[in-house]
Amino acid sequence: MRIIRRLRDGSLLGASGRDIAYLSSGALVSQIVLAAGQIVTARLYGPDDFGHFAVILAWANILAVLATLRYEMAIPLAESEDDARALTRLCLTTTTLASLTVFVVLGGLALVRGVPGLWVGGAWWAIPFVLWGTACFSAIRMAASRDGRFARQGRAGVVSSVGQVLTQVVLGIAGWAPGLSVGQGIGRVLNAAWMGTGGLLRRGTSFRVVASRWRRMPMLNTFPALLNVVSVGAVAPLVARWYGVAFAGQFGFATRLLAAPAVLLGQAVSQVLFPRLARLDRESDGARTGVELRRATEALVLVALPVFSIVWLLGPELFALVFGVRWREAGVLAAVMAPWLAANFVSSPLSTYATVRDQLGRILLISLAEAGSRLVGLYVGVLTASAVTGVAWYSVAGVVICAAFTSWVLGLAGVSRQRLLRDLLGPFVVTLLAAAASVVARLLGAGPVVVAVGVLGVFAVSVLCGRRVLRLLPGRAR
Numbered sequence: 001m002r003i004i005r006r007l008r009d010g011s012l013l014g015a016s017g018r019d020i021a022y023l024s025s026g027a028l029v030s031q032i033v034l035a036a037g038q039i040v041t042a043r044l045y046g047p048d049d050f051g052h053f054a055v056i057l058a059w060a061n062i063l064a065v066l067a068t069l070r071y072e073m074a075i076p077l078a079e080s081e082d083d084a085r086a087l088t089r090l091c092l093t094t095t096t097l098a099s100l101t102v103f104v105v106l107g108g109l110a111l112v113r114g115v116p117g118l119w120v121g122g123a124w125w126a127i128p129f130v131l132w133g134t135a136c137f138s139a140i141r142m143a144a145s146r147d148g149r150f151a152r153q154g155r156a157g158v159v160s161s162v163g164q165v166l167t168q169v170v171l172g173i174a175g176w177a178p179g180l181s182v183g184q185g186i187g188r189v190l191n192a193a194w195m196g197t198g199g200l201l202r203r204g205t206s207f208r209v210v211a212s213r214w215r216r217m218p219m220l221n222t223f224p225a226l227l228n229v230v231s232v233g234a235v236a237p238l239v240a241r242w243y244g245v246a247f248a249g250q251f252g253f254a255t256r257l258l259a260a261p262a263v264l265l266g267q268a269v270s271q272v273l274f275p276r277l278a279r280l281d282r283e284s285d286g287a288r289t290g291v292e293l294r295r296a297t298e299a300l301v302l303v304a305l306p307v308f309s310i311v312w313l314l315g316p317e318l319f320a321l322v323f324g325v326r327w328r329e330a331g332v333l334a335a336v337m338a339p340w341l342a343a344n345f346v347s348s349p350l351s352t353y354a355t356v357r358d359q360l361g362r363i364l365l366i367s368l369a370e371a372g373s374r375l376v377g378l379y380v381g382v383l384t385a386s387a388v389t390g391v392a393w394y395s396v397a398g399v400v401i402c403a404a405f406t407s408w409v410l411g412l413a414g415v416s417r418q419r420l421l422r423d424l425l426g427p428f429v430v431t432l433l434a435a436a437a438s439v440v441a442r443l444l445g446a447g448p449v450v451v452a453v454g455v456l457g458v459f460a461v462s463v464l465c466g467r468r469v470l471r472l473l474p475g476r477a478r
Contacts, residue, residue, distance in 0.1 A: 037165030044172030047249035054252025060130035067098035091139035133188030160191035220360035224367035313454035340398035
């Protein structure tokens, strides 16, 4: 078909748009599978099970950053294919060693103390397994992005989602609580394997050479990445300690449902942008870099507003309807966190440009500010004896930091932030008006009115943002 040919040759959406479309379509199908799976698993597993799963996933994500030492971020930047393959092999080797070490340490603690006190319900052995799958996936994904294998990455995401959901559902039916974690690990391993490791075993540059050449990555990028993981995606151990495992389950359920599509689509954009911006930077083509970054930012905002407004305006009602009444609290938390997750959806892919520009020191300072402010915000709930209040301040701190970071990155590329904000003023105003109307409806306490106002608000935001997205396509008038 003509439209498919135009998509493949880049004339329909442009080269970046084509590659993002490959990854986004895979991410969309993956999310449909995961969402359907979560509807089922919400009835097979309880809040405590999801709480233990959230904590296991948090520990695995934290350790995954340390396992690769962030050398995977150098893969798209490597000047030769030999160096890129060597960096990938280095990441896989350090990941395997780190996973084995964690298994031995936790196993030793389990023998001595019975169960390591990690709020994981005895499933300590799942941490190194999920760690290994997550870190291997991260490295191979970067190698695939460098090679431009975006269509294959999209298919890999679908395969991994199906494998993950099937495993979780089957083990849930069997009544095995760790099934959530096992399914997550299997999904990551399937994703990495499906993307392929062709060429990685060919001998080339030695580990020692590339490790020395890119030593700034672990020195300056590991700690910021660790702070980001702790404050954004791996805060579950603190939530479990401060507010209990059951609340951590509600928090993790909401975060996972909202963050997963944001992470997948955001990764699709960053996987395309990172190698492209790295190439433009090597070619000293600053003008094209600014154009690429501005267009990506505008598109991300226009996608984030309608997607997250659904949860912002209708979160509690949707969660109770789809997942069951016991998950209504997760819907409240999802609505509270929606503004931050929308802001993070925009800022996360743009962070790759700061790495390209070698702004690792500034990234470290911003990460320190983010981690500190967000964790302090979360602790406010302990001081006020209100977990929801803590999550609200946690979200507010995230919005402020993400907005400031996005503005800084755009400034690095020479993008006019005032003009961009002016162009996006209409969608922002409509979204805020819809949120204000929803708050008024909730204060009146009329359930049907809340739903009606929310649906109308989502419709208005979606129509406005959809029309603006169409104008970003190549050949459309601005």
